[in-house]
Amino acid sequence: MKQMKTTAIKYFAMCAWLACLVxxxxxxxxxxxxxxxxxxxxxxxxxxxxxxxLNAYAxxxxxxxxxxxxxxxxxxxxxAIPLEQWKNATIHAxxxxxxxxxxxxxxxxxxxxxxxxxxxxxxxxxEPSFTQxxxxxxxxxxxxxxxDWQIDAGYPVFDAAKITFDVVDQKTRLLKTxxxxxxxxxxxxxxxxxxxxxxxxxxxxxxxxNDWIFTRRPDGGSSIIQxxxxxxxTMRGITLQNSGFxxxxxxxxxxxxxxxxxxxxxxxxxxxxxxxxxxxxxxDGFHSAGVRIGPTFERCVWEGVLHDDCIAIHGSLQKVxxxxxxxxxxxxxxxxxxxxxEPVRISSADGFFGEFTCTALxxxxxxxxxxxxxxxxxxxxxxxxxxSNPRNNGAGYKILNCTLGNCRSRGILVKADNGLIEGCTISxxxxxxxxxxxxxxxxxxxxxxxxxxxGNKLLNNVLNGSEAGVIFVHGDGAMGNGNLTITGxxxxxxxxxxxxxxxxxxxxxxxxxxxIASPILLPNQTRTILDFKSAKNIVLKNNVVEKSAKxxxxxxxxxxxxxxxxxxxxxxxxxxxxxxxxxxxxxEVHDGSPSDSNLRYIGRWDRSNxxxxxxxxxxxxxxxxxxxxxxxxxxxxxxxxxxDGRRVQFVACDGGINLTPQPLPPRRHTLLLASAxxxxxxxxxGLILDSGAVTEPVPAKPLIxxxxxxxxxxxxxxxTGDENYAWQAAASLGCDLVRVAFSGVALKTGxxxxxxxxxxxxxxxxxxxxNHTEDQMPWDWSYDPQMVVINLGTNDAKDGQRPTDAEFAVxxxxxxxxxxxxxxxxxxxxxxxxxxxxxxxIRQAVxxxxxxxxxxHYVDTSGWLVEADFVDGIHPSVEGHVKAALLLAKALKxxxxx
Numbered sequence: 053m054k055q056m057k058t059t060a061i062k063y064f065a066m067c068a069w070l071a072c073l074v075x076x077x078x079x080x081x082x083x084x085x086x087x088x089x090x091x092x093x094x095x096x097x098x099x100x101x102x103x104x105x106l107n108a109y110a111x112x113x114x115x116x117x118x119x120x121x122x123x124x125x126x127x128x129x130x131x132a133i134p135l136e137q138w139k140n141a142t143i144h145a146x147x148x149x150x151x152x153x154x155x156x157x158x159x160x161x162x163x164x165x166x167x168x169x170x171x172x173x174x175x176x177x178x179e180p181s182f183t184q185x186x187x188x189x190x191x192x193x194x195x196x197x198x199x200d201w202q203i204d205a206g207y208p209v210f211d212a213a214k215i216t217f218d219v220v221d222q223k224t225r226l227l228k229t230x231x232x233x234x235x236x237x238x239x240x241x242x243x244x245x246x247x248x249x250x251x252x253x254x255x256x257x258x259x260x261x262n263d264w265i266f267t268r269r270p271d272g273g274s275s276i277i278q279x280x281x282x283x284x285x286t287m288r289g290i291t292l293q294n295s296g297f298x299x300x301x302x303x304x305x306x307x308x309x310x311x312x313x314x315x316x317x318x319x320x321x322x323x324x325x326x327x328x329x330x331x332x333x334x335x336d337g338f339h340s341a342g343v344r345i346g347p348t349f350e351r352c353v354w355e356g357v358l359h360d361d362c363i364a365i366h367g368s369l370q371k372v373x374x375x376x377x378x379x380x381x382x383x384x385x386x387x388x389x390x391x392x393x394e395p396v397r398i399s400s401a402d403g404f405f406g407e408f409t410c411t412a413l414x415x416x417x418x419x420x421x422x423x424x425x426x427x428x429x430x431x432x433x434x435x436x437x438x439x440s441n442p443r444n445n446g447a448g449y450k451i452l453n454c455t456l457g458n459c460r461s462r463g464i465l466v467k468a469d470n471g472l473i474e475g476c477t478i479s480x481x482x483x484x485x486x487x488x489x490x491x492x493x494x495x496x497x498x499x500x501x502x503x504x505x506x507g508n509k510l511l512n513n514v515l516n517g518s519e520a521g522v523i524f525v526h527g528d529g530a531m532g533n534g535n536l537t538i539t540g541x542x543x544x545x546x547x548x549x550x551x552x553x554x555x556x557x558x559x560x561x562x563x564x565x566x567x568i569a570s571p572i573l574l575p576n577q578t579r580t581i582l583d584f585k586s587a588k589n590i591v592l593k594n595n596v597v598e599k600s601a602k603x604x605x606x607x608x609x610x611x612x613x614x615x616x617x618x619x620x621x622x623x624x625x626x627x628x629x630x631x632x633x634x635x636x637x638x639x640e641v642h643d644g645s646p647s648d649s650n651l652r653y654i655g656r657w658d659r660s661n662x663x664x665x666x667x668x669x670x671x672x673x674x675x676x677x678x679x680x681x682x683x684x685x686x687x688x689x690x691x692x693x694x695x696d697g698r699r700v701q702f703v704a705c706d707g708g709i710n711l712t713p714q715p716l717p718p719r720r721h722t723l724l725l726a727s728a729x730x731x732x733x734x735x736x737x738g739l740i741l742d743s744g745a746v747t748e749p750v751p752a753k754p755l756i757x758x759x760x761x762x763x764x765x766x767x768x769x770x771x772t773g774d775e776n777y778a779w780q781a782a783a784s785l786g787c788d789l790v791r792v793a794f795s796g797v798a799l800k801t802g803x804x805x806x807x808x809x810x811x812x813x814x815x816x817x818x819x820x821x822x823n824h825t826e827d828q829m830p831w832d833w834s835y836d837p838q839m840v841v842i843n844l845g846t847n848d849a850k851d852g853q854r855p856t857d858a859e860f861a862v863x864x865x866x867x868x869x870x871x872x873x874x875x876x877x878x879x880x881x882x883x884x885x886x887x888x889x890x891x892x893x894i895r896q897a898v899x900x901x902x903x904x905x906x907x908x909h910y911v912d913t914s915g916w917l918v919e920a921d922f923v924d925g926i927h928p929s930v931e932g933h934v935k936a937a938l939l940l941a942k943a944l945k946x947x948x949x950x
Contacts, residue, residue: 095121102133105143114140120147127154131161138165146172153178155273155296162279169286176293176319181273181334182359183208184266187259199252201265203245206325208269212239218460220264220330220357226458226480227357229547230257232516233460255516268334268359272296281305284946288312293319298339307343307446308946311352318356332356340365342389346449346468358459366467367445367497369438369490372398373422380425382439388497389444390425397498400437401529440497442469451476453751462487467496470877471503475752479511484524492528499532502877506539507752514548521583522546527556531586536560544568553583563593569600578603585610592618642747644678644739650747651676655790656819656831667734668820670765670791671773673726674736680745681715683723684708686737690728692773696721699774720748729773730765730794731823753788754948755835759816760843762795763886763927775930780937785948790837794822799844800855800863812844813867839879839948840871845890846926860893865900868908879947884913886936887926911943
């Protein structure tokens with residue numbers, strides 16, 4: 053029977069492959085039903101490509117492939133590819149390059165689109181949006197100091213009375229340390245692309261002859277891709293070159309867009325050029341304005357030098373003209389996206405800060421179309437205040453495992469709540485690596501709450517030497533930022549005076565960071581590691597400072613600072629503001645020992661003993677990367693092992709197992725080592741690598757925690773741990789997973805089929821699994837899942853009786869509230885059990901809470917599995933798990949990347 057199934061699968065796969073091959077090889081564009089793949093494009097007729105894309109969709113196609121090759125789109129005087137109200141469509145463009153010959157028009161414009169994906173394409177303007185050239189002389193004459201600038205051959209030459217520019221080091225081809233934005237009040241053309249710049253001001257600093265300077269063109273160019281009023285679109289594997297303002301630009305709408313493996317990079321050398329391009333983008337690499345749900349970035353890379361920020365996310369502030377009781381009168385328009393029933397955040401430079409609820413809004417036609425908001429209570433009269441809706445600023449953004457920097461401004465500039473910046477490398481920023489908070493002078497909102505910055509490498513930033521800080525948390529006079537976590541980051545070789553500067557902030561945790569003091573300072577500068585003013589409720593724990601000097605200030609407390617607490621163990625001494633604590637720990641050894649920071653532990657592990665790590669709960673695992681050709685593991689307990697993504701067989705060896713009886717090719721490899729089931733607990737004592745081999749960093753992934761019984765723990769004759777629906781769903785979404793699951797256990801204590809019938813209403817909050825009743829301890833919440841998926845209810849029976857829907861709804865709602873209290877930012881997903889048990893009560897619980905919790909969701913699994921998909925009527929078969937995983941991943945995807 054198994055052989056027949058395999059043969060049938062191969063037969064249908066071959067038929068599908070042949071159909072696609074015939075379709076792809078046909079000369080004409082193919083328009084078919086939405087389920088068919090349509091292939092379009094003729095590289096000899098590039099001008100026809102936009103119409104072919106639009107016609108394919110208009111004819112019903114929703115899966116569109118562009119034939120590989122290079123397409124040139126001539127000037128049209130308008131947007132080249134406007135996608136109007138597209139839904140549920142994908143454009144595959146692997147191996148495709150599209151060149152737009154018109155610099156000023158936005159080439160690809162998605163307007164009010166939903167769930168549209170572009171993938172694989174390289175897009176660029178035919179000409180750079182900037183120009184570059186060498187410094188030929190820095191001198192002075194009777195008219196004063198001047199700089200001669202020769203534009204590189206092949207790059208745009210333009211007439212200008214004055215310019216602003218930045219400096220690129222002639223050796224590194226990156227922004228030059230000790231320089232900043234520079235301007236000149238006159239630019240005299242001497243012919244043949246040579247300019248003499250006079251009356252220079254700004255950060256000329258160490259600029260030398262033969263360094264490059266670069267500047268935007270007067271006709272600077274637009275974004276290449278804009279998403280306007282769209283929701284849950286995906287840009288995957290896209291490269292943008294020669295862009296003007298904001299290579300990627302999203303404005304308005306629901307948002308929740310996903311940018312995966314995208315790249316911003318310099319284009320090829322222009323015709324006639326001998327020098328490679330220096331600049332990757334003429335302004336921001338990515339800009340988000342007024343979007344309801346912030347973007348998610350994964351593994352994106354910004355290359356070359358960017359002329360502004362790498363990633364900027366914000367909303368809009370509107371000036372408060374007056375307050376009248378509970379009425380608030382704002383300037384004309386609704387740029388902040390105010391909505392009845394949603395928050396209104398008001399702040400002023402005089403220290404006023406308040407959050408209210410908008411109960412109604414209207415335009416005042418007799419007062420010049422001013423906007424009137426009715427609030428739930430009086431706001432007072434905040435003079436010169438500004439207001440915004442924090443739900444319209446890109447809240448919930450995630451920036452994960454990206455490589456950013458080499459920009460004249462900031463690596464990441466965010467002005468929104470509920471953000472996560474994790475696993476990124478940010479280097480070479482002219483200003484701060486990460487900047488958080490509003491900017492009144494731009495009218496950009498707003499203060500930020502509930503932001504986590506963890507596990508990032510921040511290297512060689514603040515090249516202009518300012519006091520802003522490598523991480524710069526700022527405000528405009530109000531105590532509006534709050535609940536910020538900065539943990540586990542590396543600060544190294546940064547040029548500025550201050551590592552972290554925080555102001556206008558109530559609640560900040562700075563823990564387990566490593567600060568390596570840079571030897572480079574501007575003349576007369578002194579170094580401060582942590583700098584606070586107008587801040588309170590500051591917690592400092594276990595931060596390590598290395599290579600510090602006696603003149604350094606580790607903690608500087610400015611005006612209006614209160615509530616600073618911390619410890620002195622391997623951290624920063626708080627006894628005096630000028631105290632210096634130096635931790636000479638030496639270089640870290642990446643040898644695969646349990647405490648090796650390159651190892652990434654997933655799940656509930658006991659890490660209290662530096663010599664051994666102890667796993668609990670079903671298939672907890674660790675991920676590692678290593679060099680060399682062999683790896684052995686000192687471990688006890690039943691394990692599964694995967695090398696380079698493939699499950700491997702292993703043999704016993706002294707003190708553990710040999711995962712590579714046959715040596716591997718000599719290169720970097722990945723390892724996943726997991727406990728084999730719910731009753732297997734690993735005692736991990738380290739890796740044994742080849743002589744000279746080392747571990748390497750492993751990027752973080754979004755984390756999903758599954759809560760369930762044997763169906764989730766994979767203990768019901770439904771295959772091995774990696775054949776389980778939870779494992780496969782997480783893998784297909786590119787996520788790590790934790791399974792807090794155990795056979796026979798119910799949600800409600802007093803029900804179920806295991807032990808003393810303690811339910812997950814208690815077990816979920818325990819460190820160790822259900823085999824441990826005597827030495828239990830509370831779970832310490834040392835990881836923070838992006839999503840919690842609950843699949844409980846199957847075992848909620850006692851003496852053959854089940855609770856009513858109403859009774860179960862109460863227990864289930866209490867369980868959700870308890871999770872939410874500990875994980876305020878997580879998406880919580882309540883699944884209908886595959887067998888339908890307690891489905892009515894689960895739905896009732898979700899409906900009772902959803903109006904006040906927009907991050908709570910219900911997944912109805914009705915019809916997902918049929919009788920043949922179970923091995924015993926309750927537990928899915930291997931095939932059943934596969935079906936459930938595919939359907940669950942599809943359901944979770946929009947919420948995971950909000």
